[in-house]
Amino acid sequence: MNIYDPVHIAQALIRCPSITPFEGGALTFLEEVLKQHKFDVNRITFGEQGTQKVENLYARFGNHGPNLCFAGHTDVVPPGNEQNWSYPPFAAEINNGYLYGRGAADMKGGIACFIAAAARTLNAKGKLPGSISLLITGDEEGPAINGTAKMLDWLHSHEESLDGCIVGEPTCANHLGDTVKIGRRGSLTAYLTVLGAQGHVAYPQYADNPIPKLMRIADRIANIELDTGNDSFEPSNLEITVISTSNKVSNVIPSEAEMTFNVRYNNNWSRNSIENCLADLCHKESEEIGANINLTFSSTAEAFLTKPGSLVNATKDAVKQVTGCVPELSTSGGTSDARFIQACCPVVEFGHINKTIHQIDERVAINDIYRLTSVYEHIINLYFGNKLRLNVY
Ligand SMILES: [Zn+2]
Structure with a gap:
């Protein structure tokens, strides 16, 4: 497997049947890939009475600030009747320019893009004027009790601080780049x-x-x-x-x-x-x-709004540079794990098109996987103010 190719990473993740709250091999796979990219990886399991135990992961490259974090989840909703899918929901088949599978858009595809973007940046640069981290939970589609909220407490107790966070939920409506979320009701x-x-x-x-x-x-x-x-x-x-x-x-x-x-x-x-x-x-x-x-x-x-600043600007500019779209800075839709993270640091949400999420035949365009990777790569470089030569796909 090419650990710099977001499509390969996304396929491997989709093939892990991580229906919430089961890990399904998804975090074990991420741990392996991130370790190959020299990240320090922590696996943390939380549980409490009346809930099922849930595994989570925090990985970091670099040991000084600012710490730019990517947050997401590897758990997925059940596939429904598998007979109704054009391709088996955990087979990660590619056809006609689309990658099919439960979690392709929500949000294993987004995680794959960020890992490839981070790996490419680190490969090109060697190190960064700060740190990149990933905060990945297995409890977003479930009750969200043993996931991000407890992970943030764990980070705090381990003196880990976040300076900015990109949540990779699928935010786009019709085409990649149309919507960045900067708050939620x-x-x-x-x-x-x-x-x-x-x-x-x-x-x-x-x-x-x-x-x-x-x-x-x-x-x-x-x-x-x-x-x-x-x-x-x-x-x-x-x-x-x-x-x-x-x-x-x-x-x-x-x-x-x-x-x-x-x-x-x-x-x-x-x-x-x-x-x-x-x-x-x-x-x-x-x-x-x-x-x-x-x-x-x-x-x-609680309602929150991320104020204009380096993270919002980097995201907006990266989307414009790669997709040509000036994204709407939106606060619409339901809640997400950003509601917890916003108490720690500025947070924006940007990811794939959300039209097919939780549906039969959930899918994402292969071209969008490469373009989202490029957007994340641009965000990282703009955020850290680097002048790296960027590969635009
Ligand atoms: Zn999601």
């Missing part, structure tokens, strides 16, 4: 229960039906304008996702009605301010209609 989920009194539908005077009250509150919150967005973010958005009662019959008024809603909020809000706003609204509305409610919240991510 936060996510807050609310669980609201209206408490009533159970009874016979024919004797409503002895019961208290919680459903109309819940509908009133639902109607109120579904139509709220939380904000109008800002230069970097779309308006915050609230969606009701569940309305239910445990009642399955037609002649009983249920005692409780439940609703779940989720808010994707921008950086006009903190987790506390958005929670307080929604709690006030729900309590005020329920007081007006005489509803007795229980309300709890859970949050998986």
Whole structure:
């Protein structure tokens, strides 16, 4: 295998069936390749009660700062019905200019590109005015408990610091280079229960039906304008996702009605301010209609925005130089592990086209694998301010 060729690396990775949370040989393969490129490699396994153990990897070349880190995951979602794939999902077949396989775009293809880019840079230069590292988890597609969050604590306790981080998630929509992510919205989920009194539908005077009250509150919150967005973010958005009662019959008024809603909020809000706003609204509305409610919240991510600086500029310029595209600096989409890393250092996300991720026949263009490698190579060199002669594919 050519350990400088991103297509070879991507194929070897796809052939490891690392369905979350299983390692599937993917981190063992990365360890071997990175050691061949003279990286110091650490394999760290985390677990806690109620979760499955997950393996992670941190590798570093160089021992002084700045430390430019690439973050990603080798775990993949299940392939679904393998009969529906044009090629077996872990065979890494190439046909008609595309590499097929689970993880080709999300995100073994991105990891392969970064390793090839780092290897080529180090091969050309010998050393860097800083360090390059990789932070690879096996717990991104799963509950994300034994992955990046714990790895960051591990780095901290081992006096490892990151100065900038590229997350290689597939960020592009239609063609390579169209989108760089520089932030993400936060996510807050609310669980609201209206408490009533159970009874016979024919004797409503002895019961208290919680459903109309819940509908009133639902109607109120579904139509709220939380904000109008800002230069970097779309308006915050609230969606009701569940309305239910445990009642399955037609002649009983249920005692409780439940609703779940989720808010994707921008950086006009903190987790506390958005929670307080929604709690006030729900309590005020329920007081007006005489509803007795229980309300709890859970949050998986705070909103963040990476400010303009050397990392954002290097990424934007590298994408422009290689692809000819001026990328949109976006904050859209769901959350990613960048939500943890942003607390440590500036973070940007850039990777393959995300059209086929988690689908049957997930695939990535061979040409894009070489071009993404070139983008990463440019980012490394621009970030470190080198004047290396760059190979553009
Ligand atoms: Zn991913």
